[in-house]
Amino acid sequence: MIEKLIVITGPTGAGKTELSVKVALWLENAEIISADSRHIYKEMSVGTDKIKQEEMKGVPHHLINIKNPDEAFTVAEYKKKARRKIKEIQSGDNIPILCGGSYFYIKAVIDGLILPQVPPDWNYRKKKRKESTEELYEELKEKDPRRAKNIDRQNKRRLIRALEIIKKTGKPVPKLKKDPLPYPILILGVKRKEEELQRKIERRIDEMMEKRGLEKEAGNLLKKYGKVPRETIGYKEWEPFFKGEKKKSQVIEDIKTHTKQFSKKQKNWFKKDERIIWIKNLSEAKKKISTYLKSG
Numbered sequence: 001m002i003e004k005l006i007v008i009t010g011p012t013g014a015g016k017t018e019l020s021v022k023v024a025l026w027l028e029n030a031e032i033i034s035a036d037s038r039h040i041y042k043e044m045s046v047g048t049d050k051i052k053q054e055e056m057k058g059v060p061h062h063l064i065n066i067k068n069p070d071e072a073f074t075v076a077e078y079k080k081k082a083r084r085k086i087k088e089i090q091s092g093d094n095i096p097i098l099c100g101g102s103y104f105y106i107k108a109v110i111d112g113l114i115l116p117q118v119p120p121d122w123n124y125r126k127k128k129r130k131e132s133t134e135e136l137y138e139e140l141k142e143k144d145p146r147r148a149k150n151i152d153r154q155n156k157r158r159l160i161r162a163l164e165i166i167k168k169t170g171k172p173v174p175k176l177k178k179d180p181l182p183y184p185i186l187i188l189g190v191k192r193k194e195e196e197l198q199r200k201i202e203r204r205i206d207e208m209m210e211k212r213g214l215e216k217e218a219g220n221l222l223k224k225y226g227k228v229p230r231e232t233i234g235y236k237e238w239e240p241f242f243k244g245e246k247k248k249s250q251v252i253e254d255i256k257t258h259t260k261q262f263s264k265k266q267k268n269w270f271k272k273d274e275r276i277i278w279i280k281n282l283s284e285a286k287k288k289i290s291t292y293l294k295s296g
Contacts, residue, residue, distance in 0.1 A: 001090050001091050001093065002090050002093055002094070002095060003090060003182075003183040004090070004095050004096075004183070004186075004292070004293060005086060005090075005095075005096055005098060005110070005181065005183070005185045005186070006023070006030075006095060006096070006097045006098070006185075006186050006188065006289060006292070007035075007097075007098045007099070007106055007110065007185060007186065007187040007188065008020045008023065008097060008098070008099040008188050008190065008285075009035070009099070009100065009101060009103060009106060009187065009188070009189055009190070009270070009276070010101065010189045010190035010191070010192075010266075010270070011101060011192075011197060011263040011264075011266040011267050011270070012101055012197075012201065012259060012262060012263045012266065013192070013197045013200040013201045013204065013259075013263060014101075014190040014191070014192045014197065015190055015192070015200075016099055016100070016101065016190045017049075017051050017055075017099065018055075019190055019281075019282060019285060020032050020097050020099035021051075021055065021056065021057050021059055022282050023097060023282070023285055023286075023289065024059040024097055025057060025059065026282070026286060027095055027289070029093065029094045029095055030059070030094060030095040030096070030097050031059065031060040031061075031062065031089045031094055031095075031096055031097070032056075032059055032060070032061045032062065032096075032097045032099050033061075033062045033063055033082055033085050033086065033089075033096055033097065033098050033099070034061065034062065034063045034064045034099065034100055035063075035082070035098050035099060035100030035101075035102050035105045035106045035109070036048070036050075036100035036101060036102050036105075037073075037078075037100075037102040037105055038050075038229075038232055039051075039063070039064050039065075039100070040063060040064065040065070040066050040067050040073055040078070041065070041067050041068070041069050041073075041229075042065045042066075042067065042068055042069070043068070043069055043217070043220070043221060043224075044069055044217070044221070044229065044232070044235070045217070046208050046212045046213060046214045046217045046234075047208065047214055047217060047218065047232065047233075047234030047235050048232070048234065049204060049208070050064065050065075051064070062085050063078070063081060063082060063085065066081075069221060069225055069229055070225050072120055074115075074120075075104060075105060075108050075113075075115055076108075076115045076117070078105050078108065078109075079105075079108040079109050079112070079113070079115075082098065082105075082109045083109060083181075086098070086109070086181075095293075098110075101266055103266070103269050103270065103273075104269075107273075109181075110180065110181055110185050110187075111178050111180050112178050112179030112180050112181065113176050113177075113178060114176065114177040114178065114179060115176065116165050116169070116173070116174060118164065118165045118168045118169065119168075120164070121164055121167070121168065124160075124164055124167065125160055125164065128160045128163065128164075129156070129160065129230070133153065133154055133155075133156050133159060136156065136159040136160060136163065137151075137153045137159060139163060140159055140162055140163055140166075143163070143166050143172070144162065144166055144172040144173055146172060146173075147162050147172060147173040152265070154265075156231070157231050184292075184295065185275075186277070186288065186289065186292040187273070187275050187276045187277065188276070188277055188278075188279050188285055188288060188289075189270055189276040189277065189278045189279070190278075190279065190280075191278040191279060191280055192280075197263055198260060201256065201259050201260055201263065202256060205234075205252065205255055205256050205259065206252075208234070209252060214234065215238070215248070218234075218235050218238040218242075219238075219242065221235065222238075222239075222242055227239075228242075233255060233258045233259055233262055234255055234259070237251050237254040237255050237258065238251055
C-alpha cells in the first residue's frame with residue numbers, strides 16, 4: 001500500500017482543479033478527491049464551477065454529487081468519507097490527490113480534527129440566520145470569548161454553529177482535538193497574482209451567465225426546493241432578483257464582489273498554515289511531487 005497523500009489547494013480562480021487533473025495524468029496512478037464543500041451537492045454545477053465529465057480526462061473523481069441541495073452535510077461526515085476513500089485508493093497502490101479550496105475540510109482530513117458531536121437544530125439555525133453577523137459575533141463574544149477570538153467573524157454559518165454548540169451543551173465550544181494522518185503529506189498551494197485572480201473571477205462569472213446558464217440553474221433550485229442555497233456564493237444573490245427586488249446586472253456584480261472577497265479570505269486562511277508549498281505551474285508541481293514520492 002502506498003501511504004502518500006498529495007493536497008492541491010489555493011484560492012478561488014487559481015486553477016487548482018485543472019492542475020490536479022494534469023498532475024494525475026502525469027502520475028498515471030492517481031485519483032482525485034474533491035475538497036470543495038459545495039461540489040458535494042447535485043444540481044449545483046454552474047454556480048460552483050464544478051468540474052465537467054470531459055474535463056476529468058478519465059481521471060477518477062470522488063465526493064462530487066453525493067448529496068441533494070436540501071440535505072445536511074457536516075465537516076465530520078466529510079472527514080469520515082474522505083479518509084475512507086484515501087485508504088481505498090492507497091490500498092489499490094494508487095495515489096490520492098485531495099483537491100479544493102475548502103481548507104477547513106482539508107484540515108479536518110489531514111489533521112484529523114475531532115469535532116463536537118452536536119446534531120444540528122434547524123429551527124434554531126433558521127431563527128439565528130435573521131440576525132446580522134455583528135449581532136451573532138457580539139453574542140458569541142459574551143458567551144465564549146476564547147472561540148470569538150479565533151473565529152471568522154464574517155462567517156455567519158460558523159458563528160451560528162458555535163452558538164448552537166453552546167446552546168446544546170451549556171458549555172463553551174471545546175478546543176479542537178487532533179488525530180492526524182500517520183504519514184507525511186505534501187500540500188501544494190497554487191499561487192496567482194491578485195490582478196490575475198480578479199480578472200479570472202470576472203471572466204468565469206461572465207461565462208457562467210452568458211454560456212452556462214447560471215440564472216436558469218438558480219431558478220430551477222428555487223422551483224424544486226422552494227429556496228436558493230443562501231450560504232453559497234453564486235446562488236444566494238439571486239433571491240432578491242426572483243422577488244423582483246433587484247436587477248440582474250446588480251446580481252452579477254454582487255456575485256463578482258462576493259467571490260473576490262471570498263478569494264481574499266481564503267488567502268488569509270492559507271497564510272496561517274506554513275506547511276503549504278506555493279507553486280505557479282505544473283513544472284514546479286512535478287518537481288515537488290517527485291521529491292516527495294522518493295522520500296521515505
